[in-house]
Amino acid sequence: MRAAENAAFVRGITAAALMEKAGAGIARAIREFFPRAGKCVVFAGKGHNAGDAFVAARHLALEGWEIETRLIFSKEKLSALTKKKLSELEKVSAQKRPTPSVLNQSTIILDGLLGLGANPPLREPIRSACREINSLGQNRACIFAVDLPSGLDGETGEADKDCVVANCTVTIGNAKTGLVADAALDFVGRLEVVVLDELRRDEFPFAQEVSIPQSLRAYLPHRKFSSYKNQFGRIGIIAGSRGFTGAALMCSLGALRAGAGLVELFVPENIYEIVASAAAPEVMVKPVRSYARLIEEPIDIWAVGPGLGQTHGAEILRLIREAKQPMVIDADALNILAKKMTILKKVKGLRLLTPHPGEMQRLFPGKKRSRADWAKEFCQRYPVTLLLKGSRTLVAEADQPLRFNTTGNPGMATGGMGDVLTGVCAGLLGTRLTPNEAARVGAWVCGRAAEIAIFSGPASEESLLPSDLLDYLGAAFQELL
Numbered sequence: 001m002r003a004a005e006n007a008a009f010v011r012g013i014t015a016a017a018l019m020e021k022a023g024a025g026i027a028r029a030i031r032e033f034f035p036r037a038g039k040c041v042v043f044a045g046k047g048h049n050a051g052d053a054f055v056a057a058r059h060l061a062l063e064g065w066e067i068e069t070r071l072i073f074s075k076e077k078l079s080a081l082t083k084k085k086l087s088e089l090e091k092v093s094a095q096k097r098p099t100p101s102v103l104n105q106s107t108i109i110l111d112g113l114l115g116l117g118a119n120p121p122l123r124e125p126i127r128s129a130c131r132e133i134n135s136l137g138q139n140r141a142c143i144f145a146v147d148l149p150s151g152l153d154g155e156t157g158e159a160d161k162d163c164v165v166a167n168c169t170v171t172i173g174n175a176k177t178g179l180v181a182d183a184a185l186d187f188v189g190r191l192e193v194v195v196l197d198e199l200r201r202d203e204f205p206f207a208q209e210v211s212i213p214q215s216l217r218a219y220l221p222h223r224k225f226s227s228y229k230n231q232f233g234r235i236g237i238i239a240g241s242r243g244f245t246g247a248a249l250m251c252s253l254g255a256l257r258a259g260a261g262l263v264e265l266f267v268p269e270n271i272y273e274i275v276a277s278a279a280a281p282e283v284m285v286k287p288v289r290s291y292a293r294l295i296e297e298p299i300d301i302w303a304v305g306p307g308l309g310q311t312h313g314a315e316i317l318r319l320i321r322e323a324k325q326p327m328v329i330d331a332d333a334l335n336i337l338a339k340k341m342t343i344l345k346k347v348k349g350l351r352l353l354t355p356h357p358g359e360m361q362r363l364f365p366g367k368k369r370s371r372a373d374w375a376k377e378f379c380q381r382y383p384v385t386l387l388l389k390g391s392r393t394l395v396a397e398a399d400q401p402l403r404f405n406t407t408g409n410p411g412m413a414t415g416g417m418g419d420v421l422t423g424v425c426a427g428l429l430g431t432r433l434t435p436n437e438a439a440r441v442g443a444w445v446c447g448r449a450a451e452i453a454i455f456s457g458p459a460s461e462e463s464l465l466p467s468d469l470l471d472y473l474g475a476a477f478q479e480l481l
Helices: 003-011 014-035 048-062 079-093 100-104 128-139 182-188 213-219 245-258 267-278 292-294 314-323 331-337 341-346 357-363 371-381 417-430 435-455 467-479
Strands: 038-044 064-073 107-111 140-145 168-172 190-193 208-210 234-238 260-266 284-288 301-304 327-329 351-353 384-386 395-396 403-404
Touching: 003 014, 014 079, 014 168, 014 190, 014 341, 014 435, 038 048, 038 128, 038 190, 048 064, 048 107, 048 140, 064 079, 100 292, 107 128, 128 140, 128 435, 140 260, 182 213, 190 341, 190 417, 234 245, 234 292, 234 417, 245 260, 245 267, 245 395, 245 417, 245 467, 267 284, 292 314, 292 417, 301 417, 314 331, 327 417, 331 341, 331 417, 357 371, 371 384, 371 395, 371 403, 384 435, 395 435, 417 435, 417 467, 435 467
Parallel strands: 038 064, 038 107, 107 140, 140 168, 168 190, 208 403, 234 260, 234 301, 260 284, 301 327, 327 351, 351 384
Antiparallel strands: 384 395, 395 403
């Protein structure tokens, strides 16, 4: 970031121009979660981080938000540019009265105390301000950190004991390494990136990236008017067993909502009637006598595992090894695979594995390491694409940058979310995406659908269900089009 900023200044771009764009992006990010005006309390330090927060608050004030500023230092100690942005905010706040409805709306906190380069430990009066922010957060105010939570080291992810615990961190330009460190997860929360075109990414190589709409949009081109179903894949889903029919149903719906041309759901004979009567009318449900014979089916993309059970392990292993079509491998198929990992080196088609941490431990046990190192080491050994699920889902593949997902919320910590994701990834593979692209887009849209269900729909983190994702996938995809 320092190098990118310096290069921009050499080209004649000013700090004031960057601050205006950064602040506008922060306000835009806030509106993604709070589309209606509310109250915004700005905690401001004395540097440009506070200036970014003041610009964001000014944009919110123009839209009817009530703004309260809490200066940790006197105005005289603010940087010249930050002081100017505060003056502009105060002028707008004096002219623009909050809309009457804000009294019944949410309160958000903008953490504009410290920016990049201000590393732990915290010092007074910043430490006390961080404690006050966290206290407000415990009382249900939603905390947005500007660039990074105050008290967090932007390079290592090391956090002071009083580090701001943000619900969402809106980082400027590019994500900083410390924001995706395992130890930083609960301080950073949801990660949003305000992209600044003036900070040219192509001038600097990245070994790690975060998935954002700007980087994913190219994978979802507009469909030609002459499009027809066979262009978007015949998806074969092998899922379900007695007592686990829901996994098969949710997976099939995920594939349909992700653009699949056709979806065929293969289930054991003993649950066929149950699934056939409960499945969406668009899904073709077929009874299975022998999983081994499924390799002869005219399928374009396979998704294997949700609710499958392990009764037919040998047949599933053969299918994983021999099928020439791309395949998403999840749930019980992963548990079957964990018993004979050597076949992953002999597979005849592209494979996308989607384990949660428990499944990953069975697939690739060993020494304790970071999730990033865990994923990279796995992909150095096996020629597959890995989607390692979690609060900051990772997508890894040999000779590719490691990608971190940015969307989602704690409401997704419930059974069935992975079944929807498996279907979505399979559906995306049917639209001609690579496994790496499908994994990144799939993780992003599922996480974003969960957010929309809460912030624009009737759900809460407690009530969120996998079926809620299905209802809001369309809205999530719209943000990438």
